[in-house]
Amino acid sequence: MARVNSLIVLDARDNIAIALQELPVGMRIEQSDIASTLEVKTVIPRGHKIALVDIAKGDPIIKYGERMGHAFAHIPRGSHVHTHNVIGDRVSTEPIA
Secondary structure, X not given: OOOOOOEEOOOOOOOEEEEOOOEOOOOEEOOOOOOOOEEOOOOEOOOOEEEOOOEOOOOEEEEOOEXXXXXXXXXXXXXXXXXXXXXXXXXXXXXXX
16 A cells, blocks of 8 residues: 555546556555545656556546547556557647647
């Protein structure tokens, strides 16, 4: 069980957090700003995002209390949230002003 904060939760509405250190599979995280003990399901590199809840395909990814993108695959609680399973709200097909 981690005894110091291993994650940064930027806003209480967020469904992801930022890893303060590399998080190995099986690590159990308990800290006051997450609802219950979180078990790491996939390796999370330092500075990367982890799902605080199960995120269904198509559901929004919330960071800073704002939607930053959506899941294009199911993301289980405790899993890595990154470009392999998230599409940002701003896509490269936007016209350049």
